[in-house]
Amino acid sequence: MPVQSGFTENTAEHLIFDAGAFYKNYNPVTGVGTLIGATRGGGEFVAKPTIRPIEIDGVKGRAKGLNVIDAWDVSIKANLIEITPEILRVALSTGEVNTTDPVYDVVTAKNTIEIADYIDNIAWIGRLSGSNNPVVIIIYNALNTEGVTLTTADKAESVLPITFFAHYDASDLDTVPFKIYYPKLSTDTVNPTVVTVPADAATAIATTANIVWTFNEAIQPAAVSPANFFLMKALDGTLVPGSLALNAARTVVTLDPTANMTAATAYIATVTKNVKDLNGNALIDNVITNFTTA
Incomplete structure (x- = not known):
């Protein structure tokens, strides 16, 4: 008999909670990375394929098996309320920080993008209701290509949105540059020894x-x-x-x-x-x- 809701006894174990945290160069094996900073408004992960239907004479619409992926648009957006010279450097894509001034850290940007400007990966770490292990979303060869827009307002804190876009690596053009690590749910309740x-x-x-x-x-x-x-x-x-x-x-x-x-x-x-x-x-x-x- 058809049901009227997707809610089941397992639903409570598959809820993703809270805003999570954003890291640079995160290692999913060791769980070690560089925390980017505090956020307000969380963030957003996008993995959107550009799908093109192949048109065939005599076919009145989209045909099964005749769709191709022309491109992938993969990104992670972080709405950062914590703004440091390092965060500004990363947000500027080609940013540099000069620390020699005795009073200020001076943030500047270059006119060219170098390979070293790409970040190995950006990761979002979140919490799954049914597991003590985190949900981890990683995008690779990340670069913010939208620059910096820092809006200020009276009686409010500035929030700096940064959208990191994933990029293919020339050595592996067949792999879409993201991974989602979704923890396996387990009934294991045995203490380790x-x-x-x-x-x-x-x-x-x-x-x-x-x-x-x-x-x-x-x-x-x-x-x-x-x-x-x-x-x-x-x-x-x-x-x-x-x-x-x-x-x-x-x-x-x-x-x-x-x-x-x-x-x-x-x-x-x-x-x-x-x-x-x-x-x-x-x-x-x-x-x-x-x-x-x-």
């Missing part, structure tokens, strides 16, 4: 050793930070500085101390319950590992 090396209560650990946490499933890259993975001396809680690395599979985090650990000393390695898997399930509790160096 982790194994730490050195193991708890281990002794005679080399002072040159790294701390390695191995998870049973991929974790969210944003959680890999000194706030969630750290090493300290057991005696006084002194934090041990070092660098963190996440492997490509997102399952192994390595802490490489900046300097060798102290000999014959007790240490505590901690990973916090703020670490989550790709479906948003967190560690049940902080995982604390005690060990002693040789």
Whole structure:
């Protein structure tokens, strides 16, 4: 029987919320990019093909199978309320910022567009109601070709609209220059687990050793930070500085101390319950590992 509404029990999981955020040179694998700035009025993504119907004598209208795509118009628009010299530089396409003046950053523009003026990508990051992972829309080889229009008004803040247009790359003319990363919805509610090396209560650990946490499933890259993975001396809680690395599979985090650990000393390695898997399930509790160096 026909229904009178498209609303189903799954509708609530497929809603895109809020204005989202805009990034330059976003890496969808690591989740790292350069935040462009705050917006008001959000933005807009356009991926519009120019479709031309092929006319055939004797055919009275459009015919199935006789449409061709002549071009794609792909863009992302951001309505920026935060306006900085860097944002103005990007908006001007060929903009440059001179920081040598002691009072002002001086923004100018060139008369020619160079390859370096194209931005590798512009990304919009939004929130899907049914997932802890974001919706990500990326356009490639981006350039604003509309210039800057900055409108001011009494008792109001200026908003700078920037429309970044995607461009084909000469090395890959068959790929339309955008991608939409739509998170898979999952019923996974199982908490991740982790194994730490050195193991708890281990002794005679080399002072040159790294701390390695191995998870049973991929974790969210944003959680890999000194706030969630750290090493300290057991005696006084002194934090041990070092660098963190996440492997490509997102399952192994390595802490490489900046300097060798102290000999014959007790240490505590901690990973916090703020670490989550790709479906948003967190560690049940902080995982604390005690060990002693040789």
